[in-house]
Amino acid sequence: MDKVFQLIDTIIDQEILISGILSNLRKKDAVEYQKVDVRPIIIKGGRVYQFSYHYPKKVIHENLEGAAAVNKLRELMEQYFRQGQLYTAEADYQILISKKGSAAVLKKPPTKEAQDLSHNRKKSYIIPENEPCPFMKRLGVMNEKGKVLANKYDKFRQINRFLEMVADIVPHLKNKGEPLQIVDFGCGKSYLTFALYHYLTAILDMKVNILGLDLKEDVVNHCNVIACDLGYEQLKFITGDIRQYTGKEKIHMVVSLHACDTATDAALIKALEWDAEVILSVPCCQHELLGQLHNEVMKPMEKHGIIKERLSSLVTDSVRANILEIMGYTTQILEFISMEHTAKNLLIRAVKGGRNTQEAVEEYINFKSFWKIEPYLEKVLGERLKERLVIKKGE
Template sequence: MTEQWQKELVEWMGSGKLLQATLSSLRSKSGEQPSKTVVRPVKLKEGLRYQFESHFAKKVTHLNLEEAEAAERLLDLLASTYRQALVKLVDWDVQILLNSKGKATMRKQPATGKAREPLLEHNRPKNRILEEGKPAPFLVELGIMTPEGRVHAKKQDKYRQINRFLEMVSDVLDALPRDRELKIVDFGCGKSYLTFALYHFLAVEQGRDISVVGLDLKEDVIAFCSALAGKLGYDKLRFLVGDIGQYEGQQSADMVVTLHACDTATDAALAKAVGWGASVIMSVPCCQHEAFRQIENDVMAPLLTQGLLKERFAALATDAIRGNLLEVLGYKVQMLEFVDPEHTPKNLLIRAVASGQKALPASKWKQYESFRDFLSLSPALESMIAERLPKASEPIS
């Protein structure tokens, strides 16, 4: 007997409402099975087809099927291989959860974000800043692209991450100066995928006058990045060994990037950025232990007595405090999803853009104090930028 959710899936495919279905959560991990399968409509020379993109441990395969066969295969995969489907429709987002007996629970909610339209072009352009098929030398050297511009299957996630980051940078370019050299610092740059991407995007593709410094504690990583910058001819991209809190190599910066700086190292980077008067700050926090050790509140005991819940809440509270303090200092702050949460839970990016507002918003400071005191916190960032904040006895302008 055909279930209602099965009828709806078939109807969505037949009417063109289905834009994408992501199947995940394997029923069994025995044998070689794709960890997820993404289904989307594509337009080929032969006409409309549904493409099944199967993600295995070491490869990604594609299979294009006509509508009827595609619908049958989709239902079969949900019956035999997967327990979950996330379906994007033109007007709705739908989650289908299947139990061990094949009984389904369906949850619908209105589609969020921009208006959706079916995208039916096979190998359609993604409107990515770094286009596949157009080789970028740094991506080739870092093993993400072939010399012909094809993205290696194992590096698709990294390729998408780099483009996502550049998209978020592109959105705030108007906040950065154009009439002089643009100074950028990347704290905790690591292997510097994003540092090289920034330099390529701004200096090579846009022709801007920029200087970029990447800082990291690992000498071997810095040696590798320095050699690569030289090989690429990126003459205004430098890499240095050093600690974020101790770095005194410059007096100002227009943009500060910090990715996965552990615990209060993120706060040290934010404090440096604020002290330099950075117009744009892009920060992806990592492990956040400070608030976990400090946080106390009797009302929230049911949450705080559970270690996992406390850890997650402490991380959210830490970033809320960072964002609030930056707003107190006149920044416009957005919390953005950096990468797909299925790849890493550490996917939040704090983007702060200087608004030019010098007066401290009284409501923001009071909001911050109330939140901080409610959780019994003594945030590192507050102490690091204390001279820029109002004193308890001072009125806020």
Template sequence: MSETGQEEWQRTVAEWMERGELLHATLSQPRRRDDDTPPKTVVRPVAMKDGLHYQFESHYKAKVLHRNLKEEEASETLLSLLKGDYRQALIKTPQADVQLLFSKKGKAAVRRLAPTAKSSVPMEHNRKKRRVLEEGSPVPFLVELGIMTPEGRVHAKKQDKFRQINRFLEMVSDVLDDLPAGRELRIVDFGCGKSYLTFALYHLLAVELGRPISVVGLDLKADVIQFCSELAGKLGYDRLQFLVGDIAEYEGLTSADMVVTLHACDTATDAALAKAVGWGASVIMSVPCCQHELFGQVESEVLAPILSQGLLKERFAALATDAVRGQLLETLGYKVQMLEFVDPEHTPKNLLIRAVVSGRKELSLSKWQEYEAFKSFLGLSPALERMLPGAWPVSR
């Protein structure tokens, strides 16, 4: 780690952008805690009809905003954010990955790492969205699962599944910087089913990015687990293991870095979230399924127009369930986003809860108090709170 003067690092960053060598930048740890500064900003090059631009992706607590700026304006904007808004940045170039750490006085400590980015070719924008997995390039696990032909063409009836897999990998790619570096990553997929996304996750991290990982897929169906185990062996995915088991009873690990749970029914989602929290997972990605628990609990005279109609009550209870989960995860120090997983025209159950730990994880008394007020108003006793009895702060 070396310190450098302000002019030197600013000039270097500007030159990278001018030469088109800035492949990716992640800005984190805001200097101020306010609603105006996003907790994280990601910068990447995009090719547009009128030339090279840089996309600024601002990650707020409940939304993500995008701006596309030409090189000169993008350079000024990036330098301004680095000088005034953030204490840390990781910038990827073809020559090296560079970490910038800023002191309170604005001095930058610079650390150069081996490059991890593969290409300086920017992603196309608007005309054709570049996916993590591209049609036309055969991917072995997609071929084996019947999504692609051996030539790389996606079967017509599997286009929705192909888009879903890519959407999931995009969401994973957005939080790669929040996962630990320099050691093997431990990942668990609860309720993995036929494991389309489990194989996709392994392909992205181990095959494409070359990261050391171990992945466990868990499901109750023995025939499905046998199929997935045989396919993992055929593909040579030697750090991918499939087991028959129940989420709540699984005791095969004492820690995990990432926990995925897709369409776990009702409180099985809460059991998976509780496991993830107990393991200290840095990233949690959960797509809830049917949600019955709070339907029988929720009561409110004020909300009688909603709760007196069965269909409306069902939908409201499902939203309240996920709101509770998000609030409790934020109480525990996670940053939570509710994201649209697939197009709602394909399924109404398309919400994904993405929770990440960025920096130091601390209990939030204010989030807990908001949760208690919400719970009291609706008369709730949610499963996730009960499954983590010693985790919560004491309100005063």
């Protein structure tokens, strides 16, 4: 195997690998996956190697840096596979392992062109294009070969953008080996709910229970049929109103994407009741503060309906983010890809812990008095928020 190891070391060390495929298992039942692809990708400015393990019904990805990728390739070739194709710009290498374990490396002229990973390369999505993905196919975003349908490209990008935002918060989830409990309020047709389930289970190999809740019974029934077709046993949908939902004792993550007006606040209140570790919320059509906003200095912005409406949305989301900070969360506002081409494309991402809540209290009190507003979220939170709205001298 020495020449195989040497080849692997060289192509990773010199960063010349374009892609690779390992196939033909030595023992058919040694591992559950049947094939492994590998390709370099750039994540956060650094080169990693994405290994895709092809199981009968799913593909699981693992990203490894150089040395770890070398070890993984060595391990896979030494223990599991008989055949490896490694493509570089200089040559195609074929590795063949005999039944007795002796290895041959054949070198052939290159058939693939190197790509500039940092500049010209197509964006590498969490759910890549041209790779079959059962839920994307079932929802009509991709065909069976993984090609994204032309009229679903926005949806494809939105799904991947959402998953990027999820990827950043996964390390903050403290489910301690228990299945991760997630609720998606106002899930609607649930493209993103299915994506979340796929990402956490098939890509990250986590145990989850996801519940989607929506007012619309027909949509809920339809989503349950799809979940059943896909064999997503821990993904359920129920009909109901967020405000009345009392079903779960502990939720680690609350999702609420484009839930209308104060339905977003209802979702945030539930998340606070559960003390959820992570909240992902994309508010929608916020009319709540529209009639309340007033400050003489802001008159030039208040007198134009369209500007006032946008202003009101921004003030509403700022209030929500600030209240979450007061309640002990670190919040970020990120740009989400909206399906409707509206200005309502902000995602509030809140992760438990880490914020100076006293600073947030002062900001909130000043902001409220500037705008002369009584936010709905404050009213509904009542005493829970009020007891924190105290500026402590000397802190």
